[in-house]
Amino acid sequence: MTLILEHISKTRGQGRHAVQALRDVSLSLAAGELVLLEGPSGSGKTTLLSVAAGLLLADSGTVELAGRRLDAMDPGERRAWRGRKVGFVFQRANLLEGLSVHDNVLVAAAIAGVAPRAALAEADRLLAELGIAELADRMPAGLSGGEEHRVAVARALVHRPALLLADEPTASLDWHSGRQVAEAMTTLARQEDVAVLVASHDPRLGPFASRVIGLADGLLTPEPA
Amino acid sequence: MRRAVRSRIVRTAIAVSGVTVSALLVLVLVAGYRGVTAGVESYVGQDRIDLWVSPPGTDNLIRSSGLLPASLACGLARIAGVAAADPMLRGFVSVSSATQPRAMTLLAVGCRLPDGLGVPPRLAAGSLPARPGEVTLDRAAAHRLGVRVGDSVTVNLKRFRVAGLSSGTNLLATQFIFLDGPSAEQATGVFNRASFIGVKLAADADPAAVRRRILETYEDVQVFDRAEWVRNNANEVAAGFRPLLVLITAVGTVSAAVLVALLVQAVVDDRRQDIAVLLALGAPLSVVARSVVIHSASLVAGGACLGGALTLALAALLRATTPLLELAPRVTDLLWVLAAFGLAGLLVTLAPLLRLRRIDPAEAFRP
Numbered sequence: 001m002t003l004i005l006e007h008i009s010k011t012r013g014q015g016r017h018a019v020q021a022l023r024d025v026s027l028s029l030a031a032g033e034l035v036l037l038e039g040p041s042g043s044g045k046t047t048l049l050s051v052a053a054g055l056l057l058a059d060s061g062t063v064e065l066a067g068r069r070l071d072a073m074d075p076g077e078r079r080a081w082r083g084r085k086v087g088f089v090f091q092r093a094n095l096l097e098g099l100s101v102h103d104n105v106l107v108a109a110a111i112a113g114v115a116p117r118a119a120l121a122e123a124d125r126l127l128a129e130l131g132i133a134e135l136a137d138r139m140p141a142g143l144s145g146g147e148e149h150r151v152a153v154a155r156a157l158v159h160r161p162a163l164l165l166a167d168e169p170t171a172s173l174d175w176h177s178g179r180q181v182a183e184a185m186t187t188l189a190r191q192e193d194v195a196v197l198v199a200s201h202d203p204r205l206g207p208f209a210s211r212v213i214g215l216a217d218g219l220l221t222p223e224p225a
Numbered sequence: 226m227r228r229a230v231r232s233r234i235v236r237t238a239i240a241v242s243g244v245t246v247s248a249l250l251v252l253v254l255v256a257g258y259r260g261v262t263a264g265v266e267s268y269v270g271q272d273r274i275d276l277w278v279s280p281p282g283t284d285n286l287i288r289s290s291g292l293l294p295a296s297l298a299c300g301l302a303r304i305a306g307v308a309a310a311d312p313m314l315r316g317f318v319s320v321s322s323a324t325q326p327r328a329m330t331l332l333a334v335g336c337r338l339p340d341g342l343g344v345p346p347r348l349a350a351g352s353l354p355a356r357p358g359e360v361t362l363d364r365a366a367a368h369r370l371g372v373r374v375g376d377s378v379t380v381n382l383k384r385f386r387v388a389g390l391s392s393g394t395n396l397l398a399t400q401f402i403f404l405d406g407p408s409a410e411q412a413t414g415v416f417n418r419a420s421f422i423g424v425k426l427a428a429d430a431d432p433a434a435v436r437r438r439i440l441e442t443y444e445d446v447q448v449f450d451r452a453e454w455v456r457n458n459a460n461e462v463a464a465g466f467r468p469l470l471v472l473i474t475a476v477g478t479v480s481a482a483v484l485v486a487l488l489v490q491a492v493v494d495d496r497r498q499d500i501a502v503l504l505a506l507g508a509p510l511s512v513v514a515r516s517v518v519i520h521s522a523s524l525v526a527g528g529a530c531l532g533g534a535l536t537l538a539l540a541a542l543l544r545a546t547t548p549l550l551e552l553a554p555r556v557t558d559l560l561w562v563l564a565a566f567g568l569a570g571l572l573v574t575l576a577p578l579l580r581l582r583r584i585d586p587a588e589a590f591r592p
Contacts, residue, residue, distance in 0.1 A: 091590070
């Protein structure tokens with residue numbers, strides 16, 4: 001298994017504002033599997049993604065990513081492990097606006113410690129497969145929403161991670177662009193044997209998922225909430 | 226990584242311009258100070274005079290009190306190792322011209338002309354006075370008086386013909402005017418007295434030995450070698466200048482530092498989402514912080530170097546267009562300004578850097 005979450009609980013905020021974001025959540029993902037995590041806003045989807053990536057520490061429970069326990073690592077080790085083993089696609093793509101498309105992809109490889117020559121080759125390959133090779137020298141400001149998200153997918157996969165986490169990757173895209181991004185993400189992830197956890201309530205993603213699970217009030221349900 | 230945390234181009238340009246102007250302000254002031262000290266040093270440091278003999282209590286030319294008998298020069302000339310000794314009378318005189326009737330105060334030096342020891346270090350135009358009734362004055366003073374070689378000036382109500390213009394004799398606050406001994410006596414009303422006596426040593430003479438012999442022969446005098454005399458005069462000039470110099474340098478440095486701090490703060494605020502993304506992707510905070518520091522350091526260095534280049538250009542422009550202000554920029558001053566600005570920039574970057582620590586990588590998920 002690429003990702004194993006066991007009995008994860010997490011409270012966000014303090015005092016009167018404390019919210020139980022995750023309650024005894026257990027979940028596992030295998031390589032090449034795409035799990036769609038559905039749930040309304042505030043259900044704990046983003047918290048679950050953050051815990052899975054090691055960005056947040058659970059109050060209780062264990063997280064195992066690519067064979068290592070994240071909760072047992074020191075912060076520096078966890079950061080480095082995340083850099084090598086996790087790829088992200090955010091809701092707004094979140095490309096670095098000061099960097100070209102090509103450099104946006106390369107930055108993730110550099111952080112993961114991929115050798116520059118190998119990173120260049122991989123970035124070029126991914127941009128070509130995603131049909132955006134001709135945009136390599138463009139700046140993010142000159143891209144459409146769909147193009148931005150395809151660059152984000154390339155960035156998420158350039159360092160060959162074990163786990164791809166996507167948070168509402170199609171929410172801000174039109175029907176056609178959203179479908180294109182979903183297709184590209186799933187095809188590439190399966191091709192690269194990457195486990196994918198997508199948090200979304202976009203019905204367009206349903207057909208691409210191996211499994212659909214629901215999250216409501218921090219509780220995992222086997223069916224969509 | 227560095228390019229990812231760079232500030233926006235317009236903000237960068239504004240910040241660099243601010244640092245440039247601050248550096249220019251400080252460097253021009255320092256270069257002006259260097260120009261003044263160069264002015265006094267070029268006169269009192271000229272190699273015609275090896276020893277300066279002065280009355281007790283006088284250790285520089287700018288401010289002197291007390292007088293020596295002019296005839297002392299004859300006695301000094303007889304001391305072993307002395308090749309020549311010339312009396313010099315200095316005093317402030319009021320000078321005006323036909324085009325500038327409002328008098329200005331110049332530092333008059335009365336000496337043996339045209340081949341005495343106290344003549345100006347360099348001539349910019351004309352010649353040294355060859356006969357009574359002629360003067361040579363600093364070219365900046367001539368510019369202010371609106372006179373050229375051959376014109377007339379009035380020195381303490383007596384008319385003189387301008388025989389030449391000197392350079393290296395501008396102290397900014399005042400300038401030198403050179404008269405022959407009798408004219409200087411008439412202008413100052415002091416007769417048969419000298420403010421200093423310049424001593425030229427024989428080629429093989431030991432300055433320390435001659436100095437000792439002078440002090441053994443004449444009790445009520447002081448004797449300074451050239452280096453000491455130059456140092457005393459430079460200190461005298463600096464005494465008035467230095468507090469202002471320090472104040473302006475401090476203000477300039479602080480203003481540059483504040484600009485850099487504002488910019489770095491803006492970088493951290495503007496790029497908060499980008500920084501969160503970098504941290505989420507696994508970039509170490511220390512690497513992001515280093516990129517921010519390098520960015521701010523390059524702004525400071527760029528601004529300070531641009532300020533240095535503009536100072537050099539301004540000095541060249543002033544040299545070509547007006548003798549009133551002589552800037553003498555030095556590379557060492559630029560390095561000092563660079564170091565001071567860099568240190569201040571680094572200190573003020575600390576606050577925005579601490580803010581970096583508060584950026585949660587999970588912010589990358591925020592829509």
